[in-house]
Amino acid sequence: MGNNLTSRQQDYAQWYNDLILKGGLAEHSDVRGCMVIKPYGYGLWENMRDVLDKMFKDTGHQNAYFPLFIPKSYLSKEASHVEGFAKECAVVTHYRLKNDPNGGGVIVDPEAKLEEELIVRPTSETIIWSTYKGWVQSYRDLPILVNQWANVVRWEMRTRLFLRTAEFLWQEGHTAHATKEEAVAETVQMLDVYAKFVEEYMALPVIKGVKTASERFAGAEDTYCIEAMMQDGKALQAGTSHFLGQNFAKAFDVKFADKDNKMEYVWATSWGMSTRLIGALVMAHSDDEGLVLPPRIAPLQVVIVPIYGKDAEARQKIDDKAAEIIKELKLKGISVKYDNDDTTRPGWKFAEYELRGVPVRVALGARDLENNVAEVARRDEKTKESVSLDGIANHIENLLEDIQSNLYHRAVTFRTNNIRKADNWDEFVKILDENSGFILAHWDGTAETEEKIKELAKATIRCIPLDNPMEDGACILTGKPSTQRVLFARAY
């Protein structure tokens, strides 16, 4: 058929872009750096959001909503936070437009200048902690377990759909605790929630770890992360969970009276996941024919395409049988579409649903009906089989689970094949240039060496994996002693 897609080998970045656009997930808007998330892409996000939201609620969190705007001075209250976030951001300076006296449409009214500029939130720690100050008096007000689903803006000069856009959608959890232990436990719990979500629903294996000091969230004492491998071997950070210590409590003076009536600063965490994950999903599973979406979060799980002949009676029989199957699938909670649009041909439809990554396609023709079968195609392996119409809904239900699991195991195998050890600088660079993928290597533990490696090889330390085995070795760059390997990769 030919969807005119660029292949992965030709140009990986272009392939990605083609898939997002032609697969109907998103497009660039007229506003620089901002995207339009189209219904199909938003349907995917809704499914991801609903699963995550339930996981948050099951772990005791509630949602709330905080202002879009942050007073400029708030960003400066936490010293390292301002360094990380107060730079590239959208600044609101005025609150009124007026008609141009010279007839040029509307202009900004110079009289309506804000006393203090407002920043469109790049993340909400500051406005939330200034709010929590009013919520916390005693240990009985803790913990606060709150999450927010919101849009945020970080001005980006070079943008890519989903992966890096000026505005994006995300969730940000912000919790407040009476003890350090409890806050650390929360940080780790939410990392586990993310890992479970990404592995079980997005079918993407992740490595859990801790960031080095230089890669930490601005204002955090520890940043935990999950790292996933894309098909080009690069890493994509799929979620982060931060232990913020008492930094924001101190910056916004949030204290509580403990059981002995002693005033203490509150301990904090924050954790977030964004529409960026959709980019990871696309890059991890899709192929040269288009998107490949994991059944558990696919906006559409099954499409049924009738293969009509000219006989009206036979067409009716196909429609009736399809209606029967659809009813059974819906009872099982499976989303299904019957595409009986007469103006496009089955072959065109096949290519279209392949492009859109619909996990299962069923084709139903008159001869199939005579033989009491249907042709069932799975998107992941692009194989077809003839399936008996008796119990076909059960078959499809199992097939969807099989596809989900196959995608995950395929990704695990790919990752296993692309994690390598490097024991010296030449090996390290050779692997990066020839194989890409993740590299486990020794590092002397200093920020200087980390920075130097980044400069020389364009690779960063993605994380220090949790439960990392201790092993004596020598830093690949400086040869200085090291006690464990860390995870390097080039990254999105």
Place this chain on the structure above:
Amino acid sequence: MGNNLTSRQQDYAQWYNDLILKGGLAEHSDVRGCMVIKPYGYGLWENMRDVLDKMFKDTGHQNAYFPLFIPKSYLSKEASHVEGFAKECAVVTHYRLKNDPNGGGVIVDPEAKLEEELIVRPTSETIIWSTYKGWVQSYRDLPILVNQWANVVRWEMRTRLFLRTAEFLWQEGHTAHATKEEAVAETVQMLDVYAKFVEEYMALPVIKGVKTASERFAGAEDTYCIEAMMQDGKALQAGTSHFLGQNFAKAFDVKFADKDNKMEYVWATSWGMSTRLIGALVMAHSDDEGLVLPPRIAPLQVVIVPIYGKDAEARQKIDDKAAEIIKELKLKGISVKYDNDDTTRPGWKFAEYELRGVPVRVALGARDLENNVAEVARRDEKTKESVSLDGIANHIENLLEDIQSNLYHRAVTFRTNNIRKADNWDEFVKILDENSGFILAHWDGTAETEEKIKELAKATIRCIPLDNPMEDGACILTGKPSTQRVLFARAY
């Protein structure tokens, strides 16, 4: 107990504010005009959103997401739209901050001025229609049935929690159609969806109608609305659905080839509902003891409070019985909380849940258990009854439906008692001043008279009710002939 609430009679506006704050729904933020929606208030919004979202999907709509920012020039493209929306809004002029060379924290980087200012969306017609231009070529691309859940900003000088805030949450549907008839039918369909939602879930009767030309949405050919009556007799517009004609299609040059391959402008609708509705909910049903929330959307439907004595064994029995009831209620999909917090007394809890408007409260003590009963209190009527523990979950399930229906009928009766006819100016003013409420009166149909009435009596034409009976009469202000009464009220 005393929640220190202002009573309705003392000061209606203060009563409202007390309820929002002390009921835990929302609070003012540090950012002028922006509110924080607290978990309890957001839980209410989530329930409302989920019901509405399902109704939108059941009528064939999908969700999508469009940029937060709108280029300033876009607002000017539709002539009447710019008059209505391009005035009080948040204007982004810069995209970077930098460290103050004089050491005063961060300042706006003058080098990072945008070529064209961006407006934080007050509504999204312009950015969406500039997008639809790329989506529509032929009649086969129509209709587009898209909705967006988003935050919007309209700079307001005087704000009130939920009712009028600079930033608020809403949904905005934007549809595109091949014919005028289809677009009008969509406009009316969505008005009906809103009316059904507000009446059946929020327990609030509404009057459906059409706005006069002066009260129309900026850019619409017709604005349909639903109007609800608050307890002070004032009107609150609870949702609007606009037939936009071809105005935005012309402004953004969105044409399609019809079946005869003739190019035509697309027909449009838009429709919206916002967090403002939470304000309506509070003002319609609540009382001097606190919030009264309709069971179908209440964040928490039932609370069970144990009445503990000192006997540990008896306490255990209460806990066990409560666990049983909770299990049964949850199986029925009823949300329930067991408040066995030992540090507050039952009386304090009763007042607290009354304040928060939890529809049903169950108290369970040792003596109750001996008698195989529990004390069940309903929030709407503040009555209590002793209910057998056998089948108590069924009893509560029915009670919740009864409360829902009682709230609706109470509101209908209140409204019926407060709609009056006025046949001349003196009657009109007297009713407004002495009784408040809605007034059906004749109007000569001119914008001048409408404006004059607004000036003199502070009352506006809320709508021309749908299916309004024709009746000859004379305008209450000018005495000129009129063919029907229209609905007047003072309004929020």
